[in-house]
Amino acid sequence: MPSDPIFIIGILACFLVLIILMIGIGSFAKGGDFNRKHSNRLMRYRIIAQAGAVIIIVGYAYYRSRGGN
Template sequence: MLDILFILALVVTVGVAIILLFGIGSFTRGGEFNRQNGNKIMRWRLAAQFVAVILIAAYVLIRGNGG
């Protein structure tokens, strides 16, 4: 289970980075797409980041208890 949790946390963390880079690219280009979707992209990043933090914390907690 520990390896699966680590891999899942890693995948979600990479997803956060991809969403962040997409949002930054959208923001720098500006335009109608950014006006319509900028906040939505930021909310997706925050949700993915929340999941990543929970998974990382769970991994550290389990590993710290000798799991």
């Protein structure tokens, strides 16, 4: 399973969501000019990345349930 390319892409997508979330939370906690300019954009990027990660994970689970190796 860990050598499956779709599984690896799913893990990377989850890490991308985590990175975007941490940058957004960090900028929110710090405040300032960067937060005012980019907070909404970062959260939009997070939602898009999270939707992509969920689609990849669900697609992988469906593929594996149908007997895909």
